[in-house]
Amino acid sequence: MTKVSGKIIIFTAPSGSGKTTLAKHALSLFPQLSFSVSATTRSPREGEMDGRDYYFVSQEQFKSLIADHKLFEYQEVYTHQYYGTLKSELERIWSQDKVALFDIDVKGAFGIEQLKQKNVLTIYIKTSSLDVLRQRLVARHSDSEESIEQRLRRAGEELEYAKYFDYVITNDRLDLAKKMVEVLIEDFLQQPL
Ligand code: 5GP
Numbered sequence: 001m002t003k004v005s006g007k008i009i010i011f012t013a014p015s016g017s018g019k020t021t022l023a024k025h026a027l028s029l030f031p032q033l034s035f036s037v038s039a040t041t042r043s044p045r046e047g048e049m050d051g052r053d054y055y056f057v058s059q060e061q062f063k064s065l066i067a068d069h070k071l072f073e074y075q076e077v078y079t080h081q082y083y084g085t086l087k088s089e090l091e092r093i094w095s096q097d098k099v100a101l102f103d104i105d106v107k108g109a110f111g112i113e114q115l116k117q118k119n120v121l122t123i124y125i126k127t128s129s130l131d132v133l134r135q136r137l138v139a140r141h142s143d144s145e146e147s148i149e150q151r152l153r154r155a156g157e158e159l160e161y162a163k164y165f166d167y168v169i170t171n172d173r174l175d176l177a178k179k180m181v182e183v184l185i186e187d188f189l190q191q192p193l
Contacts, residue, residue, distance in 0.1 A: 004117045006094035007193065009033065009185060010102045012109035013125035014155030016137040018171040022125060023103045025178050026185055033185075034098040036089040039065060039074075042081045045142050055086070075108045078150060083108070099189065106158040113164055121188045123181065124165040128172050130155060 009026070013019035027033050039055040041062050050056050057065070062082045065071050074084030085102060093100040102109070106124075113122050127133045133155055137148045162168050167184055171177040 004112075004115065004119055006090070006119065007099040007188070008090075008102060008112070008120045009099060009188065010104060010109045010112060010120065010122045011125060012102075012104055012106050012122065012165065013171075014106065014127075014133060014158045015151045016133050016140070016155070017125045017127050018136070018174065018177065019125040020103055021174065022123075022169075022171065022177055022181050023101060026181055027101060029182060030099075030185055030189065032099050032189055033101045034093040034096065036085055036093060036100045036102050038083050038085055038089075038102075038104065039071070040081070040083045042078075042083075073104075073108045073111055075105055077105045077108075078147075078154075106161045110161055110164055113166075118191075119193055121184065122165040122167070123184060124162050124168045125171050125177070126159065126162060126168060128170055132172065 011019040011023045027035055037051065037053070037055060039057050039062060041057060041059050044050065044054070044056050048054065059080070062084070065084065066074065070087055071084040072087050072090055074082060077083050083105065085104065085108070090100055109122055112120060127136065130152060134148065134152055137143060137151055143151065169177050169180050
């Protein structure tokens with residue numbers, strides 16, 4: 001992992017907890033933030049754009065990114081589906097004097113959390129139960145039944161990690177969760193590097 005020289009805000013959560021909605025809210029509110037676009041081997045979903053939502057790459061290209069040490073962190077989030085943060089994204093964002101915002105899985109976030117850097121803010125988003133999570137995954141119509149079951153199994157494990165992060169937000173009321181995110185980020189942006 002490269003040295004963390006600028007600021008990073010990490011949103012992490014079991015898939016479907018609403019972290020992307022909250023991350024987008026933060027990005028729309030704070031111009032100092034810039035989204036770190038990850039590389040992934042999964043296929044684009046409807047409406048997703050290469051270079052904006054993800055850099056969609058082949059398994060071969062991803063392997064080269066690993067071999068060439070171009071990734072700050074990466075995980076095989078689902079079987080044969082790799083996701084990773086590009087060092088070049090961090091360099092781009094920090095060179096603009098902005099704060100990098102990551103939307104990444106729990107294990108990837110945990111690895112960064114373990115660096116114990118004060119210029120990294122980690123926010124863990126959860127729902128109050130796995131049932132609520134299942135309802136959200138079904139409602140967003142973007143995953144097959146098999147994929148939903150895989151995500152729920154993984155969510156069970158990921159909940160064990162909540163205690164390691166700086167803050168945990170239970171996102172059952174989106175309006176409240178947004179306010180909590182605002183307060184945390186406002187405070188973090190004021191902290192000296
Ligand atoms: P999705 O397929 O729903 O877009 O993402 C699946 C999971 O991978 C989500 O939890 C998402 O936050 C995570 N993810 C996206 N980009 C990265 C990344 O660069 N690194 C890691 N470790 N996880 C990521």
